[in-house]
Amino acid sequence: MWLFDLDNTLHDASHAIFPLISANMNTYIARVLGDGSTPATIEQVNAARLGYWKRYGATLLGMIRHHEVSAPHFLAETHDLADLAQMIRAERGLARMLRSLPGRKILLTNAPTVYSRDVMRHLGLQRHFSHHIAIENMHVHGQLRPKPSKLMLRRLLRRHGVAAHRCILVEDTLANLRTARQLGVRTVWITQYLRMSDPIGTAPLPRMLKRPAYVDVKVKSVRQLPARLHQLR
Structure with missing residues (x-):
């Protein structure tokens, strides 16, 4: 998964x-x-x-x-973005890439439902995902637990009946990948859109982005995933 x-x-x-x-x-x-x-x-x-x-x-x-x-x-x-369609930038071939990957695919985003559904609609990728889990769906025991919450991720794995080692998280955020790896989930780090290392835009990324030990595969683009599948088996 x-x-x-x-x-x-x-x-x-x-x-x-x-x-x-x-x-x-x-x-x-x-x-x-x-x-x-x-x-x-x-x-x-x-x-x-x-x-x-x-x-x-x-x-x-x-x-x-x-x-x-x-x-x-x-x-x-x-997330009130009136001109969302004009702001979206994405690579071509994402649908083809998703079709080529074996297994179920779930969207797991800390963004809200309305925004993330709009983005997915503009990208034309909705049908490639069996579930859409936005931040409103990340409550555990009545408390909001977005990524990188281990509680939320454990609950998600149990709900879908998948062992951690049979799940792969594809992310740009290292903190989320680190937590997932601690649970046994395999991890893919996407780097091409990274600009800053903090949310307020004051800490530039280092020029060389080294792969941390908790990242199984580091790729620039999600389109490289099919060619790196052998490293995730």
Whole structure:
């Protein structure tokens, strides 16, 4: 069974989508952290975003825990992208690549359902996935547990009746790959759309991206997967 991430894995979210989501997120967090009339400064916003991302794996979890933010409201506001179709950039041949890979394919994304379904529709890839798991579907024991949650991933594997070693996670985010590998899931790291190593765009990636030990296969593009299958068996 294959678990595919969406943003910066199946399409280039860093080109135009992530910058707009980031700007929306800054506006939202500034409003929440402000005093009711004056928004928080960009320094305060960046500190919160980076701190919560490092501590919880997702800024949203910190906003929920420390500021009682509504997850649906946060996701709707930050992913309000009127010109989504014009912002999408992706390679040709993705459908053909997915057809060539043996086994079930599940979309596993920390993005919200409405946004991720829209992206998949524009990419024309919906029919190649048996399930679409967005962040709203990642609750465990009543708590939101997005990637890189081990609890969420264990529950997903149990629900689909698949042993960890028979599952492959295809991702751009190393933290998610690291957690999956700790559970025994095989891992593929996609690197071509990576721009920064933090969510606020202040930490450039090193020029040479070395493959960590917990990554089984490192490829630039998902289109290289069929040629690397022998390394995942």
